[in-house]
Amino acid sequence: MKKKMLLFFSLISLVTLSGCAKWIDRGESITAVGSSALQPLVETAAEEYQNQHPGRFINVQGGGSGTGLSQVQSGAVEIGNSDLFAEEKKGIDAEKLVDHKVAVVGITPIVNKNIGLKDISLENLRKIFLGEIKNWQEIGGKDLPVVILNRAAGSGTRATFEKWVLDGKTAVQAQEQDSSGMVRSIVADTPGAISYTAFSYVSDEVGTLSIDGVKPTDENVTTNKWIIWSYEHMYTLGKPKQLTDEFLAYMLSDDVQEKIIGQLGYIPVSKMEVERDWQGNLVK
Template identity: 30%
Template sequence: MISKKAIQIFSVGIIAPLTLQSCQQNAVTNSGDADTLTGRLVITGSSTVAPLVSEIGKQFEGENPNVRIDVQTGGSSRGISDVRNGIADIGMVSRGITPEDDDLSFHSIAQDGVGIIIHQDNPVDSLSDEQVKQIFTGEISNWQEVGGEDAPITVVNKAEGRSTLELFLDYFALSNSQIKPSVVIGDNQQGIKTVEGNLFAIGYVSIGTAEFSVSNNVPIKLLPLNGVMANGDNVANGSFPLSRPLNLVTNGEEDLLTQAFINYSQSAEVHDLIKKQDFVPLSR
């Protein structure tokens, strides 16, 4: 069960109710004009994707005044579960397709990377993949062992169900049971705030979210991975090794409104919104 603290609610057009109604009740009809869309979409899932989808939803509503889009977070696992259970029309998932997802339809809308972050004032400028693994598994526990100050390392890990955790574990060939965290957090903002407030913390978050924070003078920095700088340009050109697609997920039985929103989210009309979120638009 997801706690209220774990769920952020993005109100797009109207205030979304705390209790989601089944998307089965959100019928979509044509109002005589074939170009007029009417109805309400409930979209739940990844905290990485939600701010982007919220902005897309506002723009979509502006072009379709009889439509309301309600966006709620809670993690990629929640998005998938809600779609499977008929609670949400669309799920937001910030990872690729797995064999367990063969009952669902994935619709990519952008790309993102996951980067290692430390405090801006930490003198360490780079870590090898092996050093990152050793830090997160507790084999290295002091910054002095990797060229930093003589201080214990605060390891910030993500909670179960977070796609950034899954991507991190897959890349470093780790299981979550091997991680020895000092702190376990939920979304990207929690991770950034934790590292911002602790000179000796290390964590991992969406590159887009981290770059946005750095541009707003939050005292964190992204570390390169395999010598490749963690930034949007390198995610776009495919050189950054720890990257992922950002997806909308459905049950494969999209109604008129659902399909229209997906098509819009994949169109060039939203590329400016994607870039403002520091994500990378798809080449189409």
């Protein structure tokens, strides 16, 4: 009797496991890797998409734009998130990749709230990151040493900032961080600190600086009065297929473009009054 019962439960277990295996087989998943500036938007959209489509999974990871572009080019992931055009990144064959622009992000200098400044000239901002200004008192702030915090070398946020603020020069060597959230926390806790981040990461913990009287606002980005901005790209290796194609279509749907993007501090591409090519030239 005991042997029969054990056999019965073994058969039940096999049937159950077989059913689970079939359910798992029906599940689909893709991975999107790259830009930390774009990460909060993709994570939020992925969560909403998965709620609407049980059994489909969108794995979202950071790592920076350079990582996203190299990973998608190699075929290691389905989507490479980037603040940069693929043409801007060395070692990337842009002709193999398909660009899906899903949003625009403004990038702003952020500072410790106690530096004593609200506005800075573009020239002085450049001098700070090139190491030519070393104390806030030199430009009307408090007597505090300037503490620079950079994003890591592969960061699209850093590349965008250096392109538009430093005329393509490399910022002076300083502490670096991969995570936008960590950058914000360090700036908030460090007297005299300055860095830069996407609008979507700005919080009450830190201060922002207007540049030559122009404030870092969405409206000023849409007209190019605020020049430190970039497209948010989701690249695929060739034409996207199946779940990748469906998720990218969802990213461009009204559900995301009208309901999620603005809430998270991004700007829909459709609201831009100007358009840039990969070299930074205005084409609209």
